[in-house]
Amino acid sequence: MATGIIGTLAASASLTYTPSFNAKVLLTIASTGAVGTVTVNSTQVANLASGATANFSFYAGAGSPVTIATGASATAIASTLEAN
Amino acid sequence: MKTVFVSNGVVAGHAAAHQSGVTVSSTIPGAAAYDVDDSSPVDAGWTVTLDANGVPTFTAPAPPTTCVISAVDFYDCFTPSEAVAIKASTDPLVQEFVFRLLQRIDAGRSVDTSSPSIQEGVEYLATSVRLPATTPASTYIATSRVAEILRGTMQ
Numbered sequence: 001m002a003t004g005i006i007g008t009l010a011a012s013a014s015l016t017y018t019p020s021f022n023a024k025v026l027l028t029i030a031s032t033g034a035v036g037t038v039t040v041n042s043t044q045v046a047n048l049a050s051g052a053t054a055n056f057s058f059y060a061g062a063g064s065p066v067t068i069a070t071g072a073s074a075t076a077i078a079s080t081l082e083a084n
Numbered sequence: 085m086k087t088v089f090v091s092n093g094v095v096a097g098h099a100a101a102h103q104s105g106v107t108v109s110s111t112i113p114g115a116a117a118y119d120v121d122d123s124s125p126v127d128a129g130w131t132v133t134l135d136a137n138g139v140p141t142f143t144a145p146a147p148p149t150t151c152v153i154s155a156v157d158f159y160d161c162f163t164p165s166e167a168v169a170i171k172a173s174t175d176p177l178v179q180e181f182v183f184r185l186l187q188r189i190d191a192g193r194s195v196d197t198s199s200p201s202i203q204e205g206v207e208y209l210a211t212s213v214r215l216p217a218t219t220p221a222s223t224y225i226a227t228s229r230v231a232e233i234l235r236g237t238m239q
Contacts, residue, residue: 002103010109011097012227013089013130020221032128035211039149050204070097072128072227080103 002080007068009076016070019060023082026057029074036074041067048074086122089115095130095142112214125209129231151197151236155188156197158202166209166225175215178224181205191200198236206233 002023007015011032017025022044027040035041038046038056043069045056050073070076088098089110097116099108102120110117117171118140121127126142151171162170171182195202209224225233 002105004102006103007101007107007108009097009099009108011095012091012115013097013099014107014111015099015106015108017102017103017106035208037211065156070129071111073207 002039002082003028005077005079009068009070009074009078011070011074012059012072014067015078015080016065016067016081017060018061018065019080019082021062021084022081023060023080024057025060025068025078025080026055028077028079029054029056029070032073032075037071037077038047039069039071040075041078042069046074077079085119086124086126088118088120088124088126089224090118090132090140092226093132095126095132096227097128102117121148146233152194153197153235153236155185155191155193155195157236157238158197159185159189161233161236161239162225166229169214169224170209173215173224175212177208178212178215181208196238203234206230211214 006017009015022051027038030049030053031050036048037044040058046054048054068076068078086098087108091112096112097110101108129145131143159220161232168175173179206232210227210230212223214222214224
C-alpha cells in the first residue's frame with residue numbers, strides 16, 4: 001500500500017503510478033514560467049499563469065495506471081492515499 | 085534519486101519517484117536520462133556536457149543580464165522560420181506579442197529583454213503548441229532558444 005509522496009516532477013517530465021488499492025491522488029502544482037500545464041492520463045487538468053499555485057485531487061482505481069505529466073513551465077508534487 | 089532529462093544539451097526537466105513501482109520519464113521524445121542525488125540543484129535550463137566516458141557535468145545558466153536593443157534587432161533574434169511561424173500564429177496571445185513588437189518597430193523604440201512581458205512572451209513561444217497546428221506538434225521556438233533570444237543574439 002502506497003501512502004504519502006509518490007513523486008516529484010519539474011518541467012517536461014512524467015510519472016506513472018499504479019495504485020494497488022483504490023486511491024485518492026493529490027497534486028500540488030506550481031507554474032514557474034509563462035504557462036504551467038499539467039495533465040493526468042493525457043487530459044489537461046491545470047493551466048496556470050506564471051507564479052500561480054494550485055491543488056488538485058482525483059480518485060484512481062486499483063490497478064489502473066495513472067500518468068501525471070508537467071509541461072515545460074510547471075512543477076508538481078504527487079501524493080496518494082490508498083484505501084485497503 | 086532524482087532523474088534529470090536532457091534534450092539538445094539542455095536539462096528539459098527532472099523527476100523523482102518516492103515509492104516502489106513508480107516510474108518517471110521525460111515528455112520529450114528521445115531525451116536522455118541521468119540519475120543524480122536528490123539534493124542536486126540541477127534544474128531545467130542547465131546545460132550538460134559529457135566527458136569521454138559519457139559522464140555528465142551540469143552547469144547552471146548564467147544569471148540574466150539586462151539587454152536593451154532596438155525592436156528591429158530584437159526581431160532579428162528570431163530565425164526566419166521562427167518569425168514566419170510566429171507571424172502566422174492564430175493564437176491570440178502570440179498575435180498580441182507580434183502586434184506590440186511591430187508597434188515598437190514602427191515607433192523606432194527599443195526592447196528591454198529583462199522586462200517580465202518580454203521574458204514571459206518569449207517563454208510562451210517556447211512552451212505553447214504552435215497554431216495553426218502542425219504534425220508533429222511543435223512550439224514556435226525551441227526551449228533552448230529562450231536564453232539566446234533574451235541575450236539579444238541576432239540570427
